[in-house]
Amino acid sequence: MSNLRAQQKQDRRNRIVTSAKELFREKGYDKTTIEAIAVAAGVSGVTVHNYYGTKAGVLLALVIESDKQLLERLDSTLPGPEAELVELTVAFAHEIMVHAMQTLEKDIWRQVIAAVTIEAGTQLSKAYFKLDEQLASVLVRRIEAMQRDGRLSADLNPLHLGRALFQLQNARFIQFISTDAARRDEIETWLRNDLVALFSVTLPVPADPS
Amino acid sequence: MSNLRAQQKQDRRNRIVTSAKELFREKGYDKTTIEAIAVAAGVSGVTVHNYYGTKAGVLLALVIESDKQLLERLDSTLPGPEAELVELTVAFAHEIMVHAMQTLEKDIWRQVIAAVTIEAGTQLSKAYFKLDEQLASVLVRRIEAMQRDGRLSADLNPLHLGRALFQLQNARFIQFISTDAARRDEIETWLRNDLVALFSVTLPVPADPS
DNA sequence: ATAAAAACTTTTATGCAATAAAAAATTTGT
DNA sequence: ACAAATTTTTTATTGCATAAAAGTTTTTAT
CATH class of the missing domain: 1.10.10.60 (Homeodomain-like)
Structure with missing residues (x-):
């Protein structure tokens, strides 16, 4: 052999x-x-x-394994096609936070975040960001479905919207793990506030020179 | 004495x-x-x-000094009151990235991000986040002004919107420094895409039971 | 003005991460 | 079964971080 x-x-x-x-x-x-x-x-x-490579490298490897499992079941744990975009995104954030806390403590998640930013460019770090991209595409696919159902404007770019929502969710996730005192429901409220405020803005119609 | x-x-x-x-x-x-x-x-x-405390602590102290200077002149370098919200936010991100690159190299900024997440709870880390809050409130004040001028809906919460925009901008800033190859104008395009997509979504009108 | 007390810094010592080079052990291919 | 290739272990070094003891300078009280 x-x-x-x-x-x-x-x-x-x-x-x-x-x-x-x-x-x-x-x-x-x-x-x-x-x-x-x-x-x-x-x-x-x-x-x-x-x-x-480093102690943090071992940690990253372990987190990547765990995140792969999350990715497999995430879509099925999200609310059905009737859900509205704010609720969908908050539910998405909810699942990620619950999964993270089942895996490791905040303390250790902080090391994860530090490791992926410092070791940017490493294989493990790339694998982590690739998983992020795949998580974001769970949102993108939901958005596409909502467009097909006429529940979202056909004009908007689903890739852009999905990524933007993921970025926002991720920023709030990092705030969640950065403070021991931060509670899941608080963070979810913040995220909801973010989304409601952003969705209340309307794009100006460009002056039509015709 | x-x-x-x-x-x-x-x-x-x-x-x-x-x-x-x-x-x-x-x-x-x-x-x-x-x-x-x-x-x-x-x-x-x-x-x-x-x-x-740590080597990163020294770095943080130095970054905080530099960010204080940014905060002092940021508002005056932003476009005037006629600017639209997407352009304002992109300009905000632009100024922050330019300032960051004038201060230190990406390499070192990654250490800053790692330090503030790992040393969450430290005095220096708190000082850093407080500065972030003050930077965000530059946006909040602009939003309030736009509301007074009738250029933004009076319904929306300026604090929520300003913070959301800051979070998004910050997430993209971290992506900027996390990849040596990422260019400022690319990141600005991404942010613009984020904002256009988000502002294209309209909130559903809640069913009125009266 | 001086001596005791208080406040700080330096010296000294230890543990651990990270890295490099040499030595040792194990698998592979013939 | 043996030589070559691959991989792990041993050994050694540097630097961050931390703690305790020792030493120095400023402050306070007389």
Whole structure:
């Protein structure tokens, strides 16, 4: 068999990420040393570095796994086609926050955000942003459906709107995890306020020179 | 004179931040050691830690200084009262990006973003977010003026709208600094797309049961 | 003006992340 | 089964961060 090596490598990766997740949840991010992760996974500390670059890299790998699962079931947990756009977006934000809190504590999510901005350009960071893009496209598809049903103007660009809504949702998500005291329902209210205010603005009709 | 001590302390703070700024711009963030900052400022490395907690803390202090200056002149560099909301917001984003690039390189701005999210709750981090709030209120005041002129619906909440626009602008700013290749005008186009799409949505009229 | 007290800084020491290079072990292909 | 290739481990170094002890300077009270 020609790929014993690749298989062992994958095994080690799995053990590292699994051990890391347990330790992070058990002792927190700062108090778990790479050495401890390595021992729990049965490899050397340097190997952890060779595989994931940094401690935050291990964390990112683990978050990406978890976010893939969210992506698979997100669309089906969102409200049906009768829902209005504000409620849809708030529900979207709700699901993401609930999922995030089921996975890790705010404390650790802050490390995730820091890691993806500092390590911008890394493979893992790119994978994270690609997942964001896929999450955004869940909104885009809903918007397209609403246009087909005549519940949204056919003039607007669904890609642009979906991305804008995702950006806004994401900004509020970051505020959510940035403050231990911030509660989910508060953040949802803020987001609702954002959306209502934005949707109340109407574009000026450009002067028609004909 | 009862506060020689306080004065010396302030002197040391100034020397530390000044030296740090020079070194960061000269050699980059990673390659300037706290020890080097300390030597340049004529104090010990531990003193730098005692004053600012972390290397990122020194960076944050320096960014806050610079952002205060931006805040002072931002309103006057924005387009006049005839400008439309999309253009106003894009101009706002434009000024912030130009100012940011005049102050530090993207590389270092990424460290700033990481620092404010990880060190959420710190004094310096709070000061940073307070400045964000003040920047947002530049938009809020413009919106209020537009309402008075009848150029925006009197129904909408200017605080909510201003904050929403700021959040969106900030999200795009972070994308700007997160990718070395991202150009200002590209980001401005994205933001414009966001705004046009969002402003194209109309709120459904709630069913009136009277 | 001087000595004790208070406030700060520096010195010293330790743990851990990150990185690099050499050494050791294991798989692969013949 | 053996030589070559690949990969991990060992070993060593740098720098951030933190804590405690030691040393210095300013302040306060007499």
